[in-house]
Amino acid sequence: MKYQTLTIIAASFKVLAWVVVAIGAFSSILLAIRASTFSASIYFLVGGFLVTAIIFLMMLTNSKIIHLFIDMKEDLSKLAKLVKKSVKD
Numbered sequence: 247m248k249y250q251t252l253t254i255i256a257a258s259f260k261v262l263a264w265v266v267v268a269i270g271a272f273s274s275i276l277l278a279i280r281a282s283t284f285s286a287s288i289y290f291l292v293g294g295f296l297v298t299a300i301i302f303l304m305m306l307t308n309s310k311i312i313h314l315f316i317d318m319k320e321d322l323s324k325l326a327k328l329v330k331k332s333v334k335d
Contacts, residue, residue, distance in 0.1 A: 249316050256312035263305035270298025 274294025281287035 249319070252312055252316055256309045256316075259305050259309035259312070263302050263309065266305065267298060267302050270294060270301070274298065 271294075274291055277294060278287040278291035281290050
């Protein structure tokens with residue numbers, strides 16, 4: 247398979263995104279428990295989950311974009327072969 251390195255990088259982004267979710271959720275809950283006031287704990291919890299979700303979505307988007315570019319390259323290569331073949335005929 248061509249572009250195997252890019253496929254590995256995309257898969258790594260996806261795995262790393264899920265690791266970020268696990269660590270972010272755990273640390274947000276831990277910070278919320280250790281906060282001194284109730285309002286601070288709510289802010290830490292909501293803020294931590296929000297930042298974790300944003301980072302997760304960005305990393306997952308990077309993975310999907312890499313896969314999209316690989317698929318586009320393969321489809322365009324097939325299309326170019328078909329065009330060359332039809333021009334020769």
